[in-house]
Amino acid sequence: MQLALSTWQEVESYLTHSTGIIIPIGSTEQHGPNGLIGTDAICPTKIAAGIAEIEDILIAPTINYGMSHHHMAFTGTITLKPATLMRVVYDVVDSLYHHGFTHFYFLNGHGGNIAPVTSAFSDIYAGLSGAAVPPRCRLANWWRDDSIAALAEELYHGAEGHHATVSEVALSYYAYPDAVKQVAMTPDIAPSGDIYDAASFRRSFPDGRIGSNPSLARVEDGERFFHLAVDSLLKDYRNFLA
Numbered sequence: 756m757q758l759a760l761s762t763w764q765e766v767e768s769y770l771t772h773s774t775g776i777i778i779p780i781g782s783t784e785q786h787g788p789n790g791l792i793g794t795d796a797i798c799p800t801k802i803a804a805g806i807a808e809i810e811d812i813l814i815a816p817t818i819n820y821g822m823s824h825h826h827m828a829f830t831g832t833i834t835l836k837p838a839t840l841m842r843v844v845y846d847v848v849d850s851l852y853h854h855g856f857t858h859f860y861f862l863n864g865h866g867g868n869i870a871p872v873t874s875a876f877s878d879i880y881a882g883l884s885g886a887a888v889p890p891r892c893r894l895a896n897w898w899r900d901d902s903i904a905a906l907a908e909e910l911y912h913g914a915e916g917h918h919a920t921v922s923e924v925a926l927s928y929y930a931y932p933d934a935v936k937q938v939a940m941t942p943d944i945a946p947s948g949d950i951y952d953a954a955s956f957r958r959s960f961p962d963g964r965i966g967s968n969p970s971l972a973r974v975e976d977g978e979r980f981f982h983l984a985v986d987s988l989l990k991d992y993r994n995f996l997a
């Protein structure tokens with residue numbers, strides 16, 4: 756059930772049997788030579804839609820912007836400052852809490868969001884401490900699931916990488932097969948290393964990839980990652996609400 760496609764009466768009715776909601780969150784940032792700039796938002800949006808096909812769970816509109824400052828040396832990236840993202844997360848939760856939601860499951864597609872989002876959770880808990888029914892928040896990073904990592908290793912043997920990973924590019928291609936891009940890359944596997952500011956990121960990782968060879972990404976593999984993520988995160992969501 757998509758919040759954006761529901762009426763207010765339908766949301767009121769949903770709240771009589773559940774006060775949980777899934778909020779996909781991603782980013783708008785470069786993903787290397789063949790990765791879509793929307794990758795980090797496309798993946799959790801697709802997974803959340805898959806979860807909602809199995810179970811009657813309300814899905815909020817995706818937060819499409821994230822904390823992507825380190826990608827700003829690549830054209831097309833849009834970033835929120837950490838403090839801005841914290842306020843967005845706070846206000847989304849605060850609005851839904853006002854209506855009676857209590858469990859906020861952020862389905863995340865971007866590592867740069869982890870620190871600001873979990874910091875926002877601390878602000879939310881502090882701000883609403885002492886409430887009769889206090890809010891509960893969880894951040895679920897789909898790519899960190901053991902089943903995802905295991906399949907990536909089985910398929911790509913060390914070419915999965917850390918940014919513009921093969922699995923996320925494959926999953927975004929499964930969501931948008933018409934957007935698949937064939938691009939030659941050199942070297943096959945991109946360099947790895949630490950992330951600092953945007954200029955040093957561009958110097959260290961000239962085509963935007965970190966440690967990956969996303970030319971291996973295939974729609975059919977994306978479908979396998981999708982089903983693994985849906986199964987695993989649906990279980991995690993049920994545990995969160997229990």
Ligand code: NI
Nearest residue numbers: 794795919923
């Ligand atoms: Ni990504």
